[in-house]
Amino acid sequence: MNTANNDPLQIACPHCNAINRVPGARLAQSPSCGRCHSALFTATPIALNAASFDAHANRSQIPLLVDFWAAWCGPCRQMAPEFAKAAMQLEPQMRLGKVDTEAEPALASRFGIRSIPTMVLIQAGREIARQSGVMPASSIVQWARR
Template identity: 70%
Template sequence: MNDTPLLIPCPHCGAMNRVPATRLGQSPSCGRCHRALFDGRPLALTAADFDRHAVRSGLPLLVDFWAPWCGPCRTMAPEFEAAAAELEPRLRLAKVDTEAEPGLGARFAIRSIPTLVLLHEGRELARQSGALPRSRIVAWAQAQLPR
């Protein structure tokens, strides 16, 4: 891995931080609020902060599009959270509630939930529909990442 700085949005205050790629695994913290940039849990994104993490960030973003009434979504939620602890800091995991954020669901043409969408710099790399266990989420995401 090279030492090229990546732009990483703070999950707490939204500030953009430049972090050398080689330092991602060293628990970097935000330059503004001083909290950890990675805490091993998925972010809850809204339309207001989605592009900061999906387009402006140098990290790939794995998004779980879900809804509170969806049984398979609720079943997969703890599996997705466990996957975040395993996949960070190589990529960021986030959740989008399609009931609260229908515009984001429409933007990504979400037709069934749960649906995982892997993005990098605003471009969709891959998608997978249906509930998955942690091990399959991790394996699928790692297989889709650019080498």
């Protein structure tokens, strides 16, 4: 995705899920939501549920990297801080989100999640890559940028 130009991108707010139009050249300038006035990028993964998922996966024009996880999963808990570190490096070119498969079984089913943790990279509502297993932040960043 080329963010160097001034073409506006639609970005979902991580707080209220409102869609905002932001010039690509302004992504790195800490834009805020036109509705709730919160920061559009927080450099932390956001919790996604059925209500917020489609705004970020289908309506937002930046890629969405989703970590499907569960609280009872030891490897998921091990990867959580690494995923958070990756968010600091990947935003604002990419949104990172987490889906609790226990709380959102329909989303897990929709993506055919069979093992956790599993990361799914989504662009324009379509899955473009998938990776299962624990990864350090550097590997998450490298994999997501490919």
